[in-house]
Amino acid sequence: MSESTTSSKHVSFLEYKGKYKGLLGWIFSTDHKRVGLLYLYTMLVFFSIAATLGLLMKLQMLAPGHTLMGPQTYNAMFTVHGIIMIFVIVVPGLPAVFGNFFLPLMIGAKDVAFPRLNLASWWIYVIGILVVLSSQFIGGWPDTGWTFYAPYSFQTPVNIVPALVGATIMGFSSILTGINFIVTIHRMRAPGMTWFKMPLFPWTLYATAWIQVLATPVIGITLLLTLMERLLGVGIFDPRLGGDPILYQHLFWIYSHPAVYIMILPGMGVISEIIPVFSRKSIYGYKAIVLSSLAIAFVGYFVWGHHMFTSGMSGRALYAFSFLTFLVAIPSAIKVFNWVSTMHKGSLLLQTPFYWAVSFIFVFMIGGLTGLVLGSLATNVHVHDTYFVVAHFHFIVFGGTGYSFMAAIHYWFPKMFGRMYDRSWANIGWVTFFAGFLSLYTPMFVLGLQGMPRRYYDYLPEFHAWHIFSTLGSILMIAGAAIVIINLVRSSRHGQKTSEKNPWGGKTLEWQADTPPTLENWEEVPTVTQKPYEYK
Amino acid sequence: MILGASTFVEGVDNAFMLILGISFFFLIGITLTIILFIYRYNEKRNPKATPVKDSVTLEVTWTVIPIILVLGMFYYGYVGWIPMKRPPSEGVMVTANARMWSFNFRYENGRVSDKLYVPKDTAVIVNLNALDVLHSFYIPAFRIKEDMVPGLANNRSWFEATKVGSYTIFCAEYCGLQHSYMLSEVVVMEQEDFWNWYNDPDAMVEEIPEDANLALLGRQLVQAKGCVACHSLDGSNLVGPSFAGRFGETITVITGGQEREIEYNEEYITRSIYEPDADISVGFRPGQMLSYEGEITEQEIELIVEFMKSLSEE
Structure with a gap:
């Protein structure tokens, strides 16, 4: 925070001059907004890579047999696609980009509680990614699937150590971001902003941060145990050394199931911001949404066993897990009812962020409802480890995080860059993406019900028709994503300039800040007197 | 559905x-x-x-x-x-063995098959056994799936088939390179047909008629035992070296850390099947194959040798 910048008024965070210039001014900046954008650009690069891998996999699946690549390449691709998408994109995802950028703005703070730690999290994150990528040069891409299930992960000829070390390092970045947000929310809310006057996106970040802090160490421990076994030969998970492979699955899912809520909760927060603003109406059931977020974060810890219904676990444990899984569905249902009720008698502003938000509700419902099929014991046994799971997972994780990410960036874009994107291209991109998404993933539900197992490089001819449908959908979806991304990247440099503080008529604090915001956001920290979303 | x-x-x-x-x-x-x-x-x-x-x-x-x-x-x-x-206490007992990347099924009377033959309207209790990594025993038509976990005892699945026919068995848990080719079939037969098959004396003795095409029987065998998942028949190298065009050649192997040249003959083939890590062809990794001792008999190895000879003659 150099003294020269705070004195000059209205210099946006994009333009101010700190100690360093150019690129260094970004990668060494502790400004929460610049850190948020650093995450955004990193994710943009890796999303493009992982999405390309996904497209290549779909092209291979266009016809049975060896068409585009061999099985080793395919297996490595779905592994790298999974590792990048999960650990680099969706887990840090919304909190790292929009949490960093907007949490202080929305609660009236000048920055997060620990700005240097915040920058350090980004550096740790980048180091983690580089370590994962180094596997290409020391032993080849991992081919275990992103779950690294034992004992295959100990027997595969390729070197999975870099991927494990990298994932562990990225876990630390996640923990540090979580701690930072918890302290920021506890200590740095604007005068008058009591807990129940806090907007909903910060609330979901708060619930998420607790999961990050409490659950992420478990994956760190698991991956370290795996390293001990692989490098030192200590028998923990490998039955040849006297270990238990099912123990690995327990530890892995104790983290990875709550991680699904790390991915989806902030998305729910974004939707809870956008729906009231574009309905010109107060959010319906504010407290219900807050409580359901906390309930999801809490109950989400106790349902990991539903990933293991066919693993050989005891029957009693199975129905306990099934029962809890059904309970965790309730808070999500409550949120959907609240969003839809908010639109009732509103005055709906039909703009791009609203389209993404509404399509989020649609794909989230499909993802959630098919989750019920997976939570029920009898039906889970049939569809577990089939394309049904792949479809469900992409609807809930890509649908949930991806659509809310797109909604968020179209909503906050003018505030972030002081420019506006091309609205008609944004809408064309949305409709193309939405149509592609549905035709890519919906056929996978049918394939799964027919019994097509996942992670198959090749398949029986009876599954061919639905695979063609799905591959065509993937091409359409990638085209849609390309339109959206090109439009946004182009507009961030050449879009129409705007300094309008509040283009959508939002009621939360970030819309009172300058567009784009200045270095420490406020000349005078605002005082809060009303609840958020008070439309009269 | x-x-x-x-x-x-x-x-x-x-x-x-x-x-x-x-x-x-x-x-x-x-x-x-x-x-x-x-x-x-x-x-x-x-x-x-x-x-x-x-x-x-x-x-x-x-x-x-x-x-x-x-x-x-x-x-x-x-x-x-x-x-x-809740499997019943009585029924046809089968042990399913899974390895990268094939299934085989061993019945109580010692009969072994690469397809699962079962009688209609009878309980079949399957003991699930994995020899190397996780696999999963999945029959969509029966709505059953259960992981096969190495080292886990008393892991069972069971079913009672209601319709005569053949249904696919998939491995549903990712198990490496050839996971998508780890398929088999369950063949549901009328009870009488099944018991005839089960007690077939010819099948037990496995006497080979004199005029049989030994090379052809050998080819069927390497396919049934799942060898071709890793060893191609067209000269391309997969996880292991190809079977094609090697019989009678001199090859370089690594034995106990030392390189040496040996002839690719019946003795070498037998050792490679029973002690796969004893001689590793240069360019391949040890620890990829499990011993087939007790799974492939010496008589069967003779058939495989005849088949390999035929591949070199072509």
Whole structure:
């Protein structure tokens, strides 16, 4: 925070001059907004890579047999696609980009509680990614699937150590971001902003941060145990050394199931911001949404066993897990009812962020409802480890995080860059993406019900028709994503300039800040007197 | 739903129908409501929003109704699943062995088959055994799936088939390179046919008629035992070296850390099947193959040798 910048008024965070210039001014900046954008650009690069891998996999699946690549390449691709998408994109995802950028703005703070730690999290994150990528040069891409299930992960000829070390390092970045947000929310809310006057996106970040802090160490421990076994030969998970492979699955899912809520909760927060603003109406059931977020974060810890219904676990444990899984569905249902009720008698502003938000509700419902099929014991046994799971997972994780990410960036874009994107291209991109998404993933539900197992490089001819449908959908979806991304990247440099503080008529604090915001956001920290979303 | 051929199908499909029915009802209902709202309350049609007060009654209603519905789903899922966990004490006992990347099935009388032959309307209890990594025993037509875990004892699946026919067995748990080719079949037979097959004296003695084409029998054998998943017949090298065009050649192997040259002959083939890591062809990794001692007899190795000879002659 150099003294020269705070004195000059209205210099946006994009333009101010700190100690360093150019690129260094970004990668060494502790400004929460610049850190948020650093995450955004990193994710943009890796999303493009992982999405390309996904497209290549779909092209291979266009016809049975060896068409585009061999099985080793395919297996490595779905592994790298999974590792990048999960650990680099969706887990840090919304909190790292929009949490960093907007949490202080929305609660009236000048920055997060620990700005240097915040920058350090980004550096740790980048180091983690580089370590994962180094596997290409020391032993080849991992081919275990992103779950690294034992004992295959100990027997595969390729070197999975870099991927494990990298994932562990990225876990630390996640923990540090979580701690930072918890302290920021506890200590740095604007005068008058009591807990129940806090907007909903910060609330979901708060619930998420607790999961990050409490659950992420478990994956760190698991991956370290795996390293001990692989490098030192200590028998923990490998039955040849006297270990238990099912123990690995327990530890892995104790983290990875709550991680699904790390991915989806902030998305729910974004939707809870956008729906009231574009309905010109107060959010319906504010407290219900807050409580359901906390309930999801809490109950989400106790349902990991539903990933293991066919693993050989005891029957009693199975129905306990099934029962809890059904309970965790309730808070999500409550949120959907609240969003839809908010639109009732509103005055709906039909703009791009609203389209993404509404399509989020649609794909989230499909993802959630098919989750019920997976939570029920009898039906889970049939569809577990089939394309049904792949479809469900992409609807809930890509649908949930991806659509809310797109909604968020179209909503906050003018505030972030002081420019506006091309609205008609944004809408064309949305409709193309939405149509592609549905035709890519919906056929996978049918394939799964027919019994097509996942992670198959090749398949029986009876599954061919639905695979063609799905591959065509993937091409359409990638085209849609390309339109959206090109439009946004182009507009961030050449879009129409705007300094309008509040283009959508939002009621939360970030819309009172300058567009784009200045270095420490406020000349005078605002005082809060009303609840958020008070439309009269 | 898809074709079903076991006693579990009804319970499982009932749970599917209930859950999918309720899901479609809510999905369509909520989607239509959203579309109606967008039409009725868009900015042009409804320029002024009307504030609505939160209603506790409504919040409680839409919490309680879903709870009741999901409890119903839980119950149906439980009822359809519990029989799978309770195998009867009597029935045909089979041990299923899974390895990268093939299944085989051993019956109580010692008969071994690469396909699972079972009688109709009879309980079949399958002991699940994995020799290397995790696999999963999945028969969609029977609605059963259970992971095969190395080192886990008393891991069982069971079923009672209701329709004569052949149904695919998939490995559903990712197990490496050739995972997608780890398939087999369950063949459901009339009871009489099954017991004839089961007690077939010819099959037990495995006497080979004099005029048999030994090379052809050898080819069938390497396919049935799953060898071709790693050893190609066209000269390309997969996980292990190809079988094609090598018999009688001199090859370089690594034995106990030392390189040496040996002839690719019957002795070498036998050792490679029973002690796969003893001599590793240069360019390949040890530890990829498990011993087939007790799975492939010496008589069967003779057939494999005849087949390899034929590949070199072509």
